[in-house]
Amino acid sequence: xxxxxxxxxxxxxxxxxxxxxxxxxxxxxxxxxxxxxxxxxxxxxxxxxxxxxxxxxxxxxxxxxxxxxxxxxxxxxxxxxxxxxxxxxxxxxxxxxxxxxxxxxxxxxxxxxxxxxxxxxxxxxxxxxxxxxxxxxxxxxxxxxxxxxxxxxxxxxxxxxxxxxxxxxxxxxxxxxxxxxxxxxxxxxxxxxxxxxxxxxxxxxxxxxxxxxxxxxxxxxxxxxxxxxxxxxxxxxxxxxxxxxxxxxxxxxxxxxxxxxxxxxxxxxxxxxxxxxxxxxxxxxxxxxxxxxxxxxxxxxxxxxxxxx
Amino acid sequence: xxxxxxxxxxxxxxxxxxxxxxxxxxxxxxxxxxxxxxxxxxxxxxxxxxxxxxxxxxxxxxxxxxxxxxxxxxxxxxxxxxxxxxxxxxxxxxxxxxxxxxxxxxxxxxxxxxxxxxxxxxxxxxxxxxxxxxxxxxxxxxxxxxxxxxxxxxxxxxxxxxxxxxxxxxxxxxxxxxxxxxxxxxxxxxxxxxxxxxxxxxxxxxxxxxxxxxxxxxxxxxxxxxxxxxxxxxxxxxxxxxxxxxxxxxxxxxxxxxxxxxxx
Numbered sequence: 124x125x126x127x128x129x130x131x132x133x134x135x136x137x138x139x140x141x142x143x144x145x146x147x148x149x150x151x152x153x154x155x156x157x158x159x160x161x162x163x164x165x166x167x168x169x170x171x172x173x174x175x176x177x178x179x180x181x182x183x184x185x186x187x188x189x190x191x192x193x194x195x196x197x198x199x200x201x202x203x204x205x206x207x208x209x210x211x212x213x214x215x216x217x218x219x220x221x222x223x224x225x226x227x228x229x230x231x232x233x234x235x236x237x238x239x240x241x242x243x244x245x246x247x248x249x250x251x252x253x254x255x256x257x258x259x260x261x262x263x264x265x266x267x268x269x270x271x272x273x274x275x276x277x278x279x280x281x282x283x284x285x286x287x288x289x290x291x292x293x294x295x296x297x298x299x300x301x302x303x304x305x306x307x308x309x310x311x312x313x314x315x316x317x318x319x320x321x322x323x324x325x326x327x328x329x330x331x332x333x334x335x336x337x338x339x340x341x342x343x344x345x346x347x348x349x350x351x352x353x354x355x356x357x358x359x360x361x362x363x364x365x366x367x368x369x370x371x372x373x374x375x376x377x378x379x380x381x382x383x384x385x386x387x388x389x390x391x392x393x394x395x396x397x398x399x400x401x402x403x404x405x406x407x408x409x410x411x412x413x414x415x416x417x418x419x420x421x422x423x424x425x426x427x428x429x430x431x432x
Numbered sequence: 433x434x435x436x437x438x439x440x441x442x443x444x445x446x447x448x449x450x451x452x453x454x455x456x457x458x459x460x461x462x463x464x465x466x467x468x469x470x471x472x473x474x475x476x477x478x479x480x481x482x483x484x485x486x487x488x489x490x491x492x493x494x495x496x497x498x499x500x501x502x503x504x505x506x507x508x509x510x511x512x513x514x515x516x517x518x519x520x521x522x523x524x525x526x527x528x529x530x531x532x533x534x535x536x537x538x539x540x541x542x543x544x545x546x547x548x549x550x551x552x553x554x555x556x557x558x559x560x561x562x563x564x565x566x567x568x569x570x571x572x573x574x575x576x577x578x579x580x581x582x583x584x585x586x587x588x589x590x591x592x593x594x595x596x597x598x599x600x601x602x603x604x605x606x607x608x609x610x611x612x613x614x615x616x617x618x619x620x621x622x623x624x625x626x627x628x629x630x631x632x633x634x635x636x637x638x639x640x641x642x643x644x645x646x647x648x649x650x651x652x653x654x655x656x657x658x659x660x661x662x663x664x665x666x667x668x669x670x671x672x673x674x675x676x677x678x679x680x681x682x683x684x685x686x687x688x689x690x691x692x693x694x695x696x
Contacts, residue, residue, distance in 0.1 A: 208536030
């Protein structure tokens, strides 16, 4: 059963649609990524899930409950880490953890959680004296302290150094292994690829793709990148006619083709047919980065590579 | 941010899901309140210091026939009491409440089983309590240092004082409601604060004002409160017109603050 269901959610600010008919379902126990460029509507979408905003149209259900009408019950099972939301400047880390523990019927023991997040040496430090990364880690701790069934983490590793980021990823995986469903809003590809079971790619207020990270990569145009330096130039007509090729470019004698497995075979037979030797031939899988750029597309319609016919 | 579309955190009574959660909020906010030495000085210490300084002027301790045989210092005890209320409700409180909204602290709490109203309620209660402590200090010091008689109609005095506290807290909440940012609320607060200090009689005690001016001033929240406190101090039951004026201001400001408050 889906623990979060969003159905045709719309939200406009001053007449401008920010979320424009978003639908998705998050299954219990998965790490569900919401990926998209800045301003795509990711945060507004999760704010609707958390009950902080009321959608103009569409419905949101968390464990079958409306997050606004069923606030009492939803807030008990949903932990949220928000962007740009602070605590009282002079509250200490310990006091904040104690306070938020008191909000929930069966809170977690925050001490191991604080230790896990590297906050145990900062317990008596006031919030306004914490670094950006420490504030972020405290925010994650507060989202988890109520033993939620679902946790929403919005840009969770923003402001963390690479080491802390990796530690946090490990923590999120452990949280999931403990049976908690995780909704992860991010624009870090590496984070999404490493953590997410499934990803909804949101662009301009719409879900443009929803798949596993591998599925997104495989489904993208030009998911295989073939590059080589031919011993003599190949005619453009031959390159443009390769089956499955999405784009190609030639630079300094090196040819780079974005295509599919089919393209790889076609390139090999082309080379053989023309008796051309390929130096430094590389065949690489496109990354989630490529898939993301492909799916979200440039807003101004300008491509970065020459498109094949 | 299109505030018109944000979730109204409703005006129903905050029902806390977990027993003790409201107490935990109050405990945490009390600690934080005590960590603001600046606010504590202006609310709790300053009004009494002002009274002590005024009392050092020898002529203010002499009976004045123009004041019905009373001394200037006698008139300044209720003024200092009202000053304590104004410092707390109009000077200290609005930036705190606005800051809680501006920094997303209320928003953060909206995602927990505790409603953010608990946080605002705790701060309002603490500022009211601090104002009362300060008022008590003023009356005590007035009595011990300058022999100012304790209110001869204590119940009337207490009633007028509680109404005035409710009124100042409602006005402070209204400032927070109409101010988008902490800076605006500090600026609006300052303007209102000077106006209220004048009407409370900080420069010229209301009872020493010319008749025409006094008639206008006693329609304002603190002009009315000043008259009510003065009557109770002298042993009369405070006039219902004065008590009614303070209560009406409190009700209108409280209603308007509640209507216009934005949670995000």
